[in-house]
Amino acid sequence: MSPEVVGMLGMLVLVLLLFMRVPVAIAMIGVGLVGFGVIINWNAALARLGSDTFFAASLYSLSVIPLFVFMGLVLAASALGEDVYKAIDAFLWRLRGGLGVATIGASALFGAVSGSAVASATTMSVVAVPEMQRFDYDDGFAAGTAAVGGTLGILIPPSAILVLYGVLTEEPIGQVLIGGIIPGILTTALLMITAYLVVRARPHYAPRPAEAPDLSKWKAIRLIWAVPVIFGISMGGIYFGLFTPTEAGAAGAFLSIAYGVITRRMTWSGFMGALSRTIRTTAFIFMLVIGGQIFGFFLSASRIPIELGQWIETLDIAAWIIITLIFVVYFVLGALMDEIAILVIMTPIMYPVIIGLEYSGVWFGVLTIMMLLTGLLQPPVGLLCFVVSGVTKIPLQDVFRGIFPFVGALAVAIMLVIFFPDLVTWLPDLMTS
Amino acid sequence: MRLFNRATHYISGFALVAILTMTVVDIVGRNAFRQPFRGTVEMTSMILVVVVFMAVAHSEDMGDHITIDLIYERVGKGAKVFLDIFSDLFTVVVMALVSYRLYQFVIRNQASGAETPVLDFPLWPFVAVAAVGAALYVVSTVMRVVLRLMGEPVNAVDPHAPDAGVEI
Numbered sequence: 001m002s003p004e005v006v007g008m009l010g011m012l013v014l015v016l017l018l019f020m021r022v023p024v025a026i027a028m029i030g031v032g033l034v035g036f037g038v039i040i041n042w043n044a045a046l047a048r049l050g051s052d053t054f055f056a057a058s059l060y061s062l063s064v065i066p067l068f069v070f071m072g073l074v075l076a077a078s079a080l081g082e083d084v085y086k087a088i089d090a091f092l093w094r095l096r097g098g099l100g101v102a103t104i105g106a107s108a109l110f111g112a113v114s115g116s117a118v119a120s121a122t123t124m125s126v127v128a129v130p131e132m133q134r135f136d137y138d139d140g141f142a143a144g145t146a147a148v149g150g151t152l153g154i155l156i157p158p159s160a161i162l163v164l165y166g167v168l169t170e171e172p173i174g175q176v177l178i179g180g181i182i183p184g185i186l187t188t189a190l191l192m193i194t195a196y197l198v199v200r201a202r203p204h205y206a207p208r209p210a211e212a213p214d215l216s217k218w219k220a221i222r223l224i225w226a227v228p229v230i231f232g233i234s235m236g237g238i239y240f241g242l243f244t245p246t247e248a249g250a251a252g253a254f255l256s257i258a259y260g261v262i263t264r265r266m267t268w269s270g271f272m273g274a275l276s277r278t279i280r281t282t283a284f285i286f287m288l289v290i291g292g293q294i295f296g297f298f299l300s301a302s303r304i305p306i307e308l309g310q311w312i313e314t315l316d317i318a319a320w321i322i323i324t325l326i327f328v329v330y331f332v333l334g335a336l337m338d339e340i341a342i343l344v345i346m347t348p349i350m351y352p353v354i355i356g357l358e359y360s361g362v363w364f365g366v367l368t369i370m371m372l373l374t375g376l377l378q379p380p381v382g383l384l385c386f387v388v389s390g391v392t393k394i395p396l397q398d399v400f401r402g403i404f405p406f407v408g409a410l411a412v413a414i415m416l417v418i419f420f421p422d423l424v425t426w427l428p429d430l431m432t433s
Numbered sequence: 434m435r436l437f438n439r440a441t442h443y444i445s446g447f448a449l450v451a452i453l454t455m456t457v458v459d460i461v462g463r464n465a466f467r468q469p470f471r472g473t474v475e476m477t478s479m480i481l482v483v484v485v486f487m488a489v490a491h492s493e494d495m496g497d498h499i500t501i502d503l504i505y506e507r508v509g510k511g512a513k514v515f516l517d518i519f520s521d522l523f524t525v526v527v528m529a530l531v532s533y534r535l536y537q538f539v540i541r542n543q544a545s546g547a548e549t550p551v552l553d554f555p556l557w558p559f560v561a562v563a564a565v566g567a568a569l570y571v572v573s574t575v576m577r578v579v580l581r582l583m584g585e586p587v588n589a590v591d592p593h594a595p596d597a598g599v600e601i
Contacts, residue, residue: 021505022520023498030527050534053567054560057485058478066449066484243460246477250456275446279484282449283492284499286485338499381503 003039007302010035014295014345024341025284028291035298048297056290060246061167066282067249068158071234071256072114073277075226077270078260081123083223084109089131090213090220097199097206099135100145101192103128107149108188109224111156112231113252117376121150121384125391131210138205143394144402145195147384151373151410152191156184157235158252161343161372163245164285165365168292168347173245174238175428176365181235182423183366187413194409226259239431285340292344299348308349309356319357323418326350327371334375339383342372363417363424370414377403377410434576435494438569442491448483455480472552479549479559486566490573514581521578525571532567539564 001009010031017027029049037045056062075081085106092098092105106128107120114120124146132142154161157177166173199206215223234252237243243251260266299305312322333342347368354364376384385399417423456477459470492498505516542557549556580586 017523018501019504020519021500021502021516022523023500025498026520026524026527029531030523033527033530046530046534049531050536050538050560053531053535054482054538054563057482057563058559059481060474060478063452063477063481067453070449070453247456247460250453251460253453254457272446275449276442279442279445279449279488280492280495280497282484283445283488284497287489287492287498336503337501341499341501 001038003302004304004307006035006038007299007304010298010302011304018337018341023287024338024344025287025291028288028295028344032291032294032296032298036294036301039298039301049294052294052297053290056293057286059167059289061173062163062286062289064163064173064245064249065160065285066278067246067253068115068160068163069281070274070278071158071230071249071253072116072119072153073274074253074256074260074266074271075110075113075230076116076119076123077267077274078256078263078265080113080224080226080259081106081110081120082127084227085124085127085131086213086215087220087224089210090215090217093210093213095196096203096209097137097141097196099128099132099137099210100141100195100199100206103132103142103145104149104152104188104191104195107146108152108156108184109227111153111184112235113158113227113256114153115158115160117150117153117384118387120153121147121387122391124149125388129388129392129394132206135210136207138202138402139394140398140402141195141198141202141205142402143385143388143392143399144404144406146392147377147382147388147399147403148191148406148410150384150387151376152184152188154376155180155187155366155369155373157181158249159369160281160285161340161369162365164289164340164343165347165368167289168296168344169351169361169365171361171365172428174241175362175431177235177245178239178431179362179366179424179428180369181427183370183413183417186416186423187370187410190409190413191406194405198405226255230255230259239427241431288340288344292348295345296348305349305352309353312353313356319359320418322353322357323359323367324415326353327414327418330368330371331374331378334372335378335381337375338381339372339375342375343368360421360425362428363421366424367414367417370410370417374407374410374414377407434572438491438494438573441487441566441569445484445487445491448480448487452477452480452484472549475549475551475554479554479556482559483562486563489566490569493570493573493577517581518578521574521581524574525578528567528571528574532564532571535560535564535567 014027014031033045033049088102088106092102095101103124107124110120129142129146157180159180162176162180163173166176230252234248238245238248376382379400389396389399455470455473459473463469539557539560542560547556
């Protein structure tokens with residue numbers, strides 16, 4: 001059998017195993033091992049299994065992932081999300097549908113110190129949704145803003161998922177993280193405008209204006225001093241080349257703990273809870289990295305990514321059409337599979353194609369994350385919709401209805417990034433020059 | 434066994450705090466006193482192995498590892514039991530092999546006397562932690578199969594998070 005045929009068979013078996021509910025990481029290790037054994041030889045495959053597993057788990061560049069996750073969870077445990085929402089609300093409450101617009105703005109700001117979509121969506125479900133319900137906002141719209149806001153936590157650095165892409169492709173992690181900043185701001189703006197327009201088109205979604213909050217604008221700014229300080233030190237440190245990403249993560253996590261302790265908001269059990277969840281998240285992400293590496297070696301041995309790249313080059317189609325087709329593939333997969341699984345499985349296949357088309361790997365990293373965001377919202381498996389529905393008890397179908405216009409806004413943001421790659425690459429390029 | 438896995442996951446938490454502290458001491462030392470903490474990078478890499486492998490079994494107990502439930506949620510009870518046991522047994526085989534190969538890698542590192550580049554720490558104890566962690570994963574999964582056959586609930590209860598799964 002030719003390596004390509006083994007590769008195709010391997011992918012088929014992988015899909016089969018995944019649908020049989022074998023954990024994604026385990027299925028990738030199993031298929032990668034057998035496939036590599038068939039194509040190269042069994043002794044080599046078995047010998048690599050031990051060393052590859054160990055070296056994947058001891059990659060220094062991956063150590064930033066638990067630190068970023070920990071940082072966000074510690075801040076969530078210190079109730080920073082509530083403050084951020086109150087502060088943004090102090091500026092936007094007058095606006096028609098302002099509470100919804102504020103929810104998205106607050107999610108973005110919280111996302112600037114947290115790498116977790118779930119933490120962000122949970123916080124907003126607890127804080128912002130009841131506030132919107134108090135002013136008779138439409139349930140679906142309120143839940144939709146909280147769910148879509150969560151996606152910004154992943155796009156805006158710090159972001160564990162952006163780091164994961166950097167590790168899988170060996171792109172510089174610092175640049176991939178910094179590359180997320182402008183698309184993050186752009187997406188936030190588009191989502192806020194969408195929320196405003198939705199309320200303009202359907203005034204009954206936000207039937208009456210909110211009351212003035214008991215917080216002056218000046219006090220509101222002082223309430224959230226921790227956000228610019230932590231973001232500035234950790235991401236600024238990366239941008240100016242003072243920190244490796246791991247050091248930025250450690251500094252951010254340390255400052256977050258300091259914030260929790262100084263403001264006396266973090267309890268011991270809050271701290272231990274954040275630590276425990278960080279560790280569990282780390283365990284499953286690293287298992288996926290190990291699976292991704294072993295499966296990736298098998299894929300390269302099968303030559304499928306190279307063949308695919310060469311085939312696409314012969315097609316003589318405009319590059320943007322190919323990229324848009326890739327977006328469609330990710331969008332469909334997003335309805336079927338978990339987003340991290342898509343990232344780990346698809347990146348080794350698509351990345352060589354993108355590089356063959358002479359696009360920037362940093363750009364594709366940010367674009368990949370943006371494409372995966374839509375999957376976090378889509379029925380039937382949209383994780384964030386489940387989170388928001390679970391916390392707020394708003395029926396799932398209402399949440400899915402509520403996020404619909406925002407998925408459109410995300411698609412617009414993605415198309416803008418496809419047509420204007422500089423949106424991603426400008427800041428990272430400044431770093432290197 | 435589950436209590437034991439929970440205990441090891443706290444070792445993992447302690448290891449993460451160690452990485453955090455070490456890195457912060459290094460940053461402050463380097464910038465304020467021109468006194469970097471020697472070997473921070475390689476110690477971070479090695480301790481990271483402890484963080485990951487002391488937590489994988491607990492993560493398995495909690496049902497954290499990502500699966501795709503699209504088909505699973507649409508089949509009958511009997512098929513669910515079959516899929517559950519199939520995926521558990523597949524996991525046992527793969528992770529047992531991983532653990533065994535890690536154990537072989539321990540022996541290889543002991544024989545060659547491989548060390549970390551700056552601090553000259555022997556490599557094999559860290560590989561051994563990974564081998565043990567993978568073995569605990571296997572034991573946990575075997576226990577899952579037993580629980581399933583006895584008709585008991587398989588996922589442990591998370592004391593910290595009543596309503597949501599892990600973070601991404």
